[in-house]
Amino acid sequence: MSASMSAPKTRRLGNVLGLLRPLFDVLTAIVVGLAVGALLMWWFGYDPWKAYAALFRGAFGDKWGRADTLFAAAPLVLTGLTFAIGVRAGLFNIGAQGQMLMGALAAVAVGILPLPPVVHQTVTLGAAMLAGALWGLPAAYLKATRGVHEVISTIMLNWVARWLALYLAVRLLSDPNRAEKTVSVLASTRFSVVIPGSDLTHVVWISVLFALFIYWVLWHTPAGYGLRCTGLNQDASRYAGINPGKSVNLAFILGGMAAGLAGASQIVGRPPLYGMYTDLSTLANLGFDGIAVALLGRNHPIGAIFGALFFGALNTGTHMMQYQALVPLEMVRVVQGVIVLAVAVPELSKIFRVWSLFKGHQTVKK
Amino acid sequence: MSTPTQGNVPLLEARAIDKVYPDGTVALEGVDFTVLTGEVHGLLGENGAGKTTLTKILSGLLAQTSGQVFWRGQAANFKTPLDALRQGIGMVHQHFALVNPFTALENIALGQEGGNGLSSVDHGKIEQRLRRVMVEGGLDAPLDVPVELLPVGVQQRIEILKLLYRDVKLLILDEPTAVLTPQEADDLFVALRKFKDTGKTIVFITHKLREVLELTDKITVLRRGKQEGSVVTSSVDSKQLATLMVGHEVIPGVERSQTQVGKVVLSVKDLEVKNDLNDMAVRKLSFEVRQGEIFGIAGVEGNGQTELGEAISGLRAWEGGRVQLDGRPEEQLDPQSIYAQGLAHIPEDRRRVGMVLEFSVMENSILGLQSSPRFRGAFGRLDWNKVRKNAAELIEQFDVKAQGLNTVVSSLSGGNQQKLVVGRELGKNPKFILAAQPTRGLDIGATQYIRDLLMALRGEGIAILLISAELDEIFQLADRVGVIYEGQFMGVYPTEALNRERIGLLMGGMESEVGQTV
Numbered sequence: 062m063s064a065s066m067s068a069p070k071t072r073r074l075g076n077v078l079g080l081l082r083p084l085f086d087v088l089t090a091i092v093v094g095l096a097v098g099a100l101l102m103w104w105f106g107y108d109p110w111k112a113y114a115a116l117f118r119g120a121f122g123d124k125w126g127r128a129d130t131l132f133a134a135a136p137l138v139l140t141g142l143t144f145a146i147g148v149r150a151g152l153f154n155i156g157a158q159g160q161m162l163m164g165a166l167a168a169v170a171v172g173i174l175p176l177p178p179v180v181h182q183t184v185t186l187g188a189a190m191l192a193g194a195l196w197g198l199p200a201a202y203l204k205a206t207r208g209v210h211e212v213i214s215t216i217m218l219n220w221v222a223r224w225l226a227l228y229l230a231v232r233l234l235s236d237p238n239r240a241e242k243t244v245s246v247l248a249s250t251r252f253s254v255v256i257p258g259s260d261l262t263h264v265v266w267i268s269v270l271f272a273l274f275i276y277w278v279l280w281h282t283p284a285g286y287g288l289r290c291t292g293l294n295q296d297a298s299r300y301a302g303i304n305p306g307k308s309v310n311l312a313f314i315l316g317g318m319a320a321g322l323a324g325a326s327q328i329v330g331r332p333p334l335y336g337m338y339t340d341l342s343t344l345a346n347l348g349f350d351g352i353a354v355a356l357l358g359r360n361h362p363i364g365a366i367f368g369a370l371f372f373g374a375l376n377t378g379t380h381m382m383q384y385q386a387l388v389p390l391e392m393v394r395v396v397q398g399v400i401v402l403a404v405a406v407p408e409l410s411k412i413f414r415v416w417s418l419f420k421g422h423q424t425v426k427k
Numbered sequence: 428m429s430t431p432t433q434g435n436v437p438l439l440e441a442r443a444i445d446k447v448y449p450d451g452t453v454a455l456e457g458v459d460f461t462v463l464t465g466e467v468h469g470l471l472g473e474n475g476a477g478k479t480t481l482t483k484i485l486s487g488l489l490a491q492t493s494g495q496v497f498w499r500g501q502a503a504n505f506k507t508p509l510d511a512l513r514q515g516i517g518m519v520h521q522h523f524a525l526v527n528p529f530t531a532l533e534n535i536a537l538g539q540e541g542g543n544g545l546s547s548v549d550h551g552k553i554e555q556r557l558r559r560v561m562v563e564g565g566l567d568a569p570l571d572v573p574v575e576l577l578p579v580g581v582q583q584r585i586e587i588l589k590l591l592y593r594d595v596k597l598l599i600l601d602e603p604t605a606v607l608t609p610q611e612a613d614d615l616f617v618a619l620r621k622f623k624d625t626g627k628t629i630v631f632i633t634h635k636l637r638e639v640l641e642l643t644d645k646i647t648v649l650r651r652g653k654q655e656g657s658v659v660t661s662s663v664d665s666k667q668l669a670t671l672m673v674g675h676e677v678i679p680g681v682e683r684s685q686t687q688v689g690k691v692v693l694s695v696k697d698l699e700v701k702n703d704l705n706d707m708a709v710r711k712l713s714f715e716v717r718q719g720e721i722f723g724i725a726g727v728e729g730n731g732q733t734e735l736g737e738a739i740s741g742l743r744a745w746e747g748g749r750v751q752l753d754g755r756p757e758e759q760l761d762p763q764s765i766y767a768q769g770l771a772h773i774p775e776d777r778r779r780v781g782m783v784l785e786f787s788v789m790e791n792s793i794l795g796l797q798s799s800p801r802f803r804g805a806f807g808r809l810d811w812n813k814v815r816k817n818a819a820e821l822i823e824q825f826d827v828k829a830q831g832l833n834t835v836v837s838s839l840s841g842g843n844q845q846k847l848v849v850g851r852e853l854g855k856n857p858k859f860i861l862a863a864q865p866t867r868g869l870d871i872g873a874t875q876y877i878r879d880l881l882m883a884l885r886g887e888g889i890a891i892l893l894i895s896a897e898l899d900e901i902f903q904l905a906d907r908v909g910v911i912y913e914g915q916f917m918g919v920y921p922t923e924a925l926n927r928e929r930i931g932l933l934m935g936g937m938e939s940e941v942g943q944t945v
Contacts, residue, residue: 281808283797290794294783299742300774301795302763 083359087404090357091371094400101395102388112386119381120374126381128259134366134373135330136161138268139323140351141358141365142275143316147211148360149279150312151292156200156215157320158348159222160193164321165337165344166226167192168328169234172246172335181249186267186325193321196222197313205306219348223341230339245335252330264330269366271322275315276362288312323347353401375400436500438464438628439485439516439597444494446480446652452868454480455491458654460647462597467619467629469639469660471672472649473934474728474896478632479521481649482599485630486518487511517590518599521606523582527575531568531585532557535592560591565621579704580611587618598622599630604638605729606704616642634672634727636665636935648672669931673898684886688906689718692769692859692890693739697748700734708734710914711748716859721881721891723905723922725898727934728864731914732894733775736863739892740772741765753858766795769858773849773865775894777841781848784837788829791836792818792851817854825850826876842873849877853884860884863894878903898930912936 099109120130140157147154171188174181200218203209234243252262279285284307290298291308298305327344328336337343354372358364379393439462446455455477462468472478483489485496487505496503498514505511508518525534536553554570561567568584569577577585583603590598600619604612619629619642633639639646640660647657648671655671693716702708708731716722724732737743739750741762749757752768760768774780782791793802793814802817804810818832825846829839836844845865852860862881866874881904885891895901901908902922909919910933917933 277808281811283803283807283809286790286793286797286809290783290786290797293785294779296776296780297783297794300740300762300772300780301797302761302766303797 087357087359090404090406091400094396094403097399097403098396101399102392105392107388107392108386112382112388115381115385116375116378118378118385120378122381124256125259126377128256128261129377130370130374131265132259132261132373133376134369135265135268136323136326136347137350137354137369137372138272138365139319139326140348141354141369142272142319142351142362143323143348144352144355145358145360145362145365146275146279146288146312146316146319148355149292150288150308151295152309152312153212154197154200154215154313154316155212155349155352156197156218157316157323157351158346159215159219160196160317160320161324161348162222162226162341162344163192163196164189164324165328166229166234166324167321168325169230169243169246169336172250172328173244175247176249178249181247182252182329185246185250185329186322189321189325189328190318191321193319193324194314194317197317197320198310201310201313204309226341227339230337230341235339236336240339242334242338243336246328250329251332251335254332260332262330262332264326267322267326267330268369271319272362272366275319278315279362284308284311320348320351323351353404356401357404437461437497438499440497440500441481441485442495442497444481444484444496445492446477446484446489447492454652455484456652458494458649458652459657460485460654461657462628462630463645464596464628465623465626466644467623467631467642469643469646470630470632470649471634471636471639471646471668473634473672475651476649476672477652478649479601482518482601482630482632485511486516486599488518512590512593512595515594515596516599517593517595517597519583519586519590519601519603521601523586525574525582525585528573530571530573531577531588532570534574534585535589539592557588557592560588563625564588564591564618566591566618578611579606580608580614583607583611583615584618591622595627597628597630599632601632602634602729603631604633604635608706612638634935636668636672636932636937639668640665650674665932665935665937666928669935669937670928672935673927673931683882686719686886686888688720689888691715691717692753693892694751695739695748696751698735698738698745698750699747700731700738700743700745702731702734707746708914709738709745712911712914712916713748714909714916714919716890716892718858718890719885719888720906721885721893721904723901723908724892724894724911725901725905725908725930725934726896726911728896730911732863732896732911734914735911736772736775736861736894739861740770740774762795763798766855769856771852771855771857771860773845773852773860773862775863775867777845777848782836782844784835786836787833788822788827788836788839788847789814789818789832791847792821794851796851796855821847821850821854840870840873842869842876845869845873845877849880857889860889860891861894862891864896865893866895866897866900898927901930910934 095113099113102109102112118126120126140161143154143157143160167188168185171185176184196218200211200214203214204211230243236242236244252264255261255263279289287298287303288308288311290301290303291305295305324344331343334343350372354365354368357371358368375397379390382388382393383390441458441460444455444458447453458477458481460481470478470482480489484491487508487510503514526537532550532554535557536548536550539553557570566584566588568581568588574582574585583606587598603615607615622629631643643660645657646660646663646668648655648668650672696713698709698712699707700709712735714722726732734743738745741760744759751757752765752770755768778784782794796802797809802810802813815832821827822829827843827846827850829843836847865881866877869877878900881891881893893904905922907919908922908925910917910930912934913936
C-alpha cells in the first residue's frame with residue numbers, strides 16, 4: 062500500500078464530499094425541476110420569476126404561510142416514512158394511500174367514543190396505527206406465501222380501501238346533519254391549534270416523533286439492522302441468521318403504522334372539520350405524495366421530514382402562485398410533476414439497480 | 428500431424444492475447460491459441476485459468492487488452508457476439524441464454540425475424556429449416572414446449588441448435604458437461620462427433636481429463652492465465668495433462684507444529700445435498716474433523732463444495748445423511764443455532780454472502796452477531812458504543828486497513844475485507860471453522876496472513892474444514908485431504924501421501940492407481 066503525505070487530507074475531503082453528495086444530488090434535482098417548470102411556464106406565457114416569487118411568499122412569507130406549510134407537511138412525513146421503510150427492506154410498498162384511509166376511518170370510529178382527554182388521543186392514534194398496519198399485512202402475507210409482488214397487491218388494496226372508505230363514510234359514519242362529511246371526533250381527542258387563525262395543530266409533533274422513532278428502530282435495534290440488511294443483501298442476511306420474511310413483515314407493519322397515523326392526523330388534527338368529507342377529498346393523494354417525499358428524502362426517516370417540508374411548501378405556495386402570478390392550478394401541477402420526476406429519476410434508478418442485484422441478474426462485465 | 432486441415436490457414440488463431448479486467452485482475456497473459464478446421468479442440472485448465480475469458484474474447488463478448496485474433500487468416504475485431512456469430516463463431520455459455528417462457532422454436536427464431544421488426548414472423552418456414560438442421564445434427568428437442576419446462580440437457584441441445592441454425596463454423600462449448608447427467612453427457616459426445624463429421628469445428632472447455640482424452644484431437648492447457656502447452660491428444664496421457672494443468676512448482680514449506688489431535692468436532696455421514704437445479708450435488712459424503720486438525724477438501728469448483736459448505740452452515744437443507752457439530756443433535760438447524768454451537772463460517776463469496784457491501788466496517792463487524800447480548804444496551808437496543816469498541820479492537824488485531832470505522836466496506840481492498848470477515852468470525856469464539864476458499868482473489872501478503880492465522884488456530888485446538896480449489900493452500904495447511912469430484916470423494920489421504928500430479932489426476936476424475944487410505 063502506498064501512502065503519500067497528502068493522503069489523509071484527501072481522504073478526509075473525500076469523506077466530507079461523500080457525505081455532501083446526497084444533498085448535492087437532491088438539490089440538483091430540485092434546481093432541474095424548477096428550471097424545467099420555469100421553461101414550461103415561460104413557453105405558455107406566464108412569468109416564471111413572478112410565479113416562483115409568489116410560491117415562495119405563499120409558503121414562507123408570513124407566519125400563516127409557514128403554518129400552512131407545516132400543516133401540509135405533517136401527513137406527508139408519515140406517508141413518506143411508509144415508502145422509505147419499504148425501500149430500506151427492499152420493498153416497493155406503495156400501499157400508503159390505502160393504509161392511510163384505514164387509519165383515518167379508525168380514527169373517526171374511535172374518536173367518537175366517550176373517553177377522557179389524553180387517553181382518548183392515545184387510543185385514537187393507536188387504533189389508527191393498528192388499522193394501517195393490518196391493511197399492510199395481506200400484502201406481506203401474499204408476498205411471503207404466494208410470491209405476489211407487493212406493487213400489485215398494495216395497488217389493489219388501495220382500491221379496496223378507497224371503496225370501503227367511501228362506503229363506510231357515507232353509510233356508517235356520516236354526519237346526520239351534514240351529509241357531505243362524517244361525524245366529527247369529540248373534543249377529547251382533538252389536537253389543539255398552534256397558531257390561532259391557521260390549521261396547524263400540535264399533531265405535527267406526532268409526525269416528527271414518529272420519524273425519530275423509525276430512525277431509532279432502523280439504526281439502533283437488532284430488528285432494524287436485520288431489516289436494512291435484508292434490503293441490501295438477502296444472501297448476507299441469511300448468512301447472518303436474519304429471517305428475510307420477518308424483516309418484510311416488520312417493514313409492512315411499521316409502514317402501515319406510519320400511514321395509519323397520517324390518516325388519523327387528518328382527522329384529529331384538521332380544524333375545523335375534525336372528521337373527513339365523505340368524498341375523501343381531504344385525504345386525496347396523501348399516500349401517493351409520500352412516495353415523492355421519500356425519494357426526495359433519500360429514503361431516510363429524517364430526510365422524509367425535509368422532503369415533506371419541500372412538498373408541503375410547494376402545495377401551500379400554489380395558492381399564491383394562482384392569485385399573484387395568475388398561473389392556473391393545472392400549470393402548477395405540471396411544475397410539481399416535473400420536480401417529482403427530476404427528484405425521482407436518480408433515486409429510482411438506484412432502487413432498480415439494487416433490485417436487479419437481488420434477482421441475480423449481474424450486469425455484463427465489460 | 429494427424430489433425431485434419433483444410434489448406435494451411437488455421438480457422439481461428441489468437442496471438443499474444445492479454446486481458447486485464449478493470450479491477451486490475453490479470454486474466455490472460457500472452458496466450459496463443461490456434462484452432463484448425465474440422466478439429467475438436469479441448470481447452471483444459473483449473474478454475475480461474477482463463478478458459479472462459481479467452482473464449483469470450485474469441486466470441487466477441489469481451490475485448491482483449493492487447494493481442495490479435497485472426498479468423499480464417501484475416502485480422503478479426505468482433506465488437507459484439509453478433510459480429511462473431513455472423514462470421515460463424517458461436518458459443519454456448521454455462522448459463523444458457525434462453526427466454527424461459529418461449530418454446531424452442533420461438534427461442535431459435537428470436538433475432539431471425541427479419542423485416543422492420545413489425546412484419547409477421549414466418550414460423551412455419553423457420554420450423555421447416557430447423558427440422559432439417561435437427562436431422563443433420565442428430566439432435567432432437569420438442570419445439571412447442573416452453574423451454575423452462577425442459578430438462579437442462581435438452582435446453583443445452585436447444586442452445587446448440589440455435590447456433591447450428593445460424594450455420595456456425597466454429598462451436599465453442601463452455602464446460603458443457605458440468606450441468607449434465609452422465610447419460611446426457613454421453614449423448615452430447617455422440618452429437619459432437621457427428622458435428623465433426625459434417626465439417627464443424629469445436630472448442631470444448633473442460634477441467635475433466637477423461638473428457639478431453641476421450642473426445643478431442645488437440646488440447647491446449649491454460650494455467651493462471653498463461654498457455655502451458657498445446658498438444659496432440661494421442662501423444663499425451665492423463666498424467667502429463669494433470670501436470671500441465673496444475674503445474675509442478677515446489678510447494679513452499681510452512682511452519683507446521685505437531686499438534687495433538689483431539690476429539691471429533693464435526694461429523695458428516697452419508698450426506699446428500701441438492702443444488703439449485705435440484706440435482707444431487709453432494710452424494711453420500713462422509714468425513715470427520717477433529718480438534719487441532721485441518722481437513723482439506725480439494726477439487727475443481729462446482730463439484731459440490733459450495734453445497735457442502737452451505738449444508739454444514741445451515742444455509743441449505745440436506746436430503747439425506749447427517750451433519751453433527753460437537754456431538755450435538757443432528758437435526759437441520761438455522762445458522763444462528765449453529766453459530767451458537769460453535770461455528771465460525773468464512774464463506775466462499777465474501778462480497779455477496781460474508782458482508783453487506785453498502786454497510787460500514789462497523790456495521791459489518793456485527794453481521795451475524797446483531798442479536799448477541801454483547802452488543803445490547805437499554806431497551807434491547809444495539810449499543811453502537813460497544814460495537815465501535817469491538818470493531819476498533821478487531822481492526823487493530825487483524826490489521827484491517829480502513830480509513831475509519833464508518834467507511835463503507837466496498838471501498839476496502841479484497842484482503843482487508845477478508846481480514847474483517849475472518850476477524851469477525853473468530854470473535855464468535857468458535858470450536859469449528861468452516862473456511863471456504865479463504866484466500867481467493869487476495870494478494871500474497873493477505874493470503875499468507877490468512878493461512879498463518881488458520882495454522883495458529885489449528886495449534887489452539889480448533890477443528891478446521893478448509894474447502895479450497897487452490898492446491899498450494901491444501902498442501903500448506905491440510906493434515907488430511909479429501910479430493911472431491913462430482914459430489915463424491917475420489918479418496919481421503921494424509922497430505923504427505925499426495926503430490927501435485929496425483930491430486931491433479933484425482934481432481935480431474937481419474938481414479939488413482941493407489942488404493943484409498945484414510
